[in-house]
Amino acid sequence: MVKNLVIVESPAKAKTIEGFLGKEYLVKSSYGHVRDLSKTKLGIDIENNYAPIYEISEDKKNVISELKKLSKQAETVWLATDEDREGEAISWHLAESLKLDDSKYKRIVFHEITKNAIQNAIAQPRGIDENLVNAQQARRVLDRLVGFELSPLLWKKVKPALSAGRVQSVAVRLIVEREKEIQEFKSSNSYKVNALFEVNHNGQPVILKAELPQRFSNKKQALEFLEKCINAKFTVEEVETKPAKKSPAAPFTTSTLQQEASRKLGFSVSRTMMIAQKLYESGKITYMRTDSVNLSNTAIAMASEMIEKSFGKEYVKTRRYATKTKGAQEAHEAIRPTYMNVAQAGADESERKLYELIWKRTLASQMSDALLEKTNVTIGISTTNEKFSATGEVLKFEGFLKVYLESTDDEDEDVQAGILPPLKKNQPLLMKEIVAQERFSKHPPRYTEASLVKKLEELGIGRPSTYAPTISTIQKREYVVKESREGAKRDYDYLVLKNSSIQEARKTEITGVEKNKLFPTDIGIVVNSFLMEYFIEIMDYNFTASVEKEFDEIAQGLKQWTKVIDDFYSSFHDKVENTLQTADKFSGERHLGKDPKTGKDVFARIGRFGPMVQIGHAEDEEKPLFAGLRKDQSLETISLEEALDLFKLPRTVGVYEGKDIVAAVGRFGPYLRHDSKFYSLPKDDDPLIVELDRSINIIEEKREKDRQKVIREFTENENYKILKGRWGAYLSADGKNYKLPKGKEPQDFSYEDCVKIVKEGTSTKKTRTTRKKASNRKKN
């Protein structure tokens, strides 16, 4: 019988800690929260002063019954959950659901996972901080009230199965508003001038690049300037050298890790978290959901030893970083390698890459500044007052740059300043070439997943554990899509002065290329307008910050949590009721014009199944006609012509093998249907235009591809086939797919083998649709 039961939040942490404590301690994990409000009902007794009605979460029933059994056997239960609002609440929920007497449990906290820290914690137990627990209850209840009152309102006024919440709705607002800014952005052009000079350095000609600091607003001015340069003399007027330094970035938090992994490794936010989780579980890194930039003393000591050993003493500079993030709770350390002397770790390529990033960032954070020498050179022009300037940078001491340089979101690919040749004041320069080219101002950048996380963190909205889920929620609800878009060609003026003559040219560049950026959908835009019109206070970027302030006051015992909730809810609920009664259906409806054939009105709006166009009114005698929008179309921009085109589909292209070929657009884009089989239309084919010959071609090509897919067929049963799929060979039998057991080549399976696979497989295999539903149920 073990005397002491210690409960922490994560099983990986439990395993580590158990090693530090003696045999008298059994360490178990709660796997996060164990109780919550009802999954399907409101779970708040509003009449009874907002009393929350908690239930043990379905997936925690086993955890609780095991912990209950163990706690009965133990003398003392040590509640060692995280030292923050949620952690305190978890301890309280544990005490409640395990029915622990006040004398039976002790609450302890520790900030680093070392033997010392844990033994110190055990020596200084305390009770559960009720105020902190109440702050968490307020947070939980507020989020539930907002989410479960606004969402049903959306179902009634906009479209079923939508959702709204304190965090997700603001995330969508950021993206919608950025898109609006981009649409309204007027690009302006100007002329940028660059020059190349030749300098003699040790008998070798060296090129000196310089730039005109100001830009010309039109071509005429740019040309005038170049003309003045034809016969000008160029002289070095000033050489100014000054020292500069660069300092390393703080160690990783969840948010900065997601940003850097996105920029440097191209990982999505959720991929980064999945990989980090694996590294954490295998003991390679510390906890990956944190808002702290703090490193433990042990970690700093390990880092400094590692730096000194690898690079020398002059590279060591230990630093403490302070968080600047609003509402940071700092229950954990920054994300760092568990052992700084392990330079490489990870079970596969992506784990190794992410580990390397974390290792380098942590190491660099404890290294010396990089010392630079910056040189600014001013070059005078004899015929005019404008001056060129050239800048150079010499690295005097690498410091932390030896291992790591933080990247930026800046998309400008301006060339890094390099080394300048030695230059003296009054030195004449030989001009080789001056180029004036037209440049265009850029709209603000669209958000990536990672830059959205950064913005949310700045606003204090969301927590490390929710950044990745929030981003997937707004995509799952189809408020936002992650997309890459091809750029468009754009012409620009290119004027070059060379060998005393000016040449003019029109050049072409590609602009507006977007890779994995977040775009709002029609539904996202309409839901956002609805919420902005009726619930501006929830949509306010400062809403979270201001309620967090109140939660803090609850935590300090200055305010009663139910009072805070009541102040919010009474006016909020009135507004919900009022909107329910008075607001019309909100569909983002746009009147596009009249149908020339029937004279009826044509509308674009959000329907039950998403964006659509409609000819005629619902109350007309004749039923209105409907057509869904294509993926590349939007409510805000679709024209009457484009809308009318949508009604031309489905269209019969012709007859092949005695059956009609029909062209149409479905959920997955344009397609052909023939003999009740579907054939996707390639990107360049338009379903409105595609001809019979081309259609037959597409059908035959698909048939040929399908033939190549077949590895083996059976004479015994034509519905059984061994096929080559995306993940290797598999068995397709009566429309269901089965994995092939290992140890045999795919073509060697006999019909009897296959029957056996089907028989054994049926219990675990589900059909496509039920599996999808099952996974949805689990996620929600």
Added chain:
DNA sequence: CAGTGAGCGAGCTTCCGCTTGACTT
């Protein structure tokens, strides 16, 4: 996976923050 959209009315959808598995076509 390849429609649908009115209206009727049933029954469903939904939040944020803590944590891991069990899924793999």
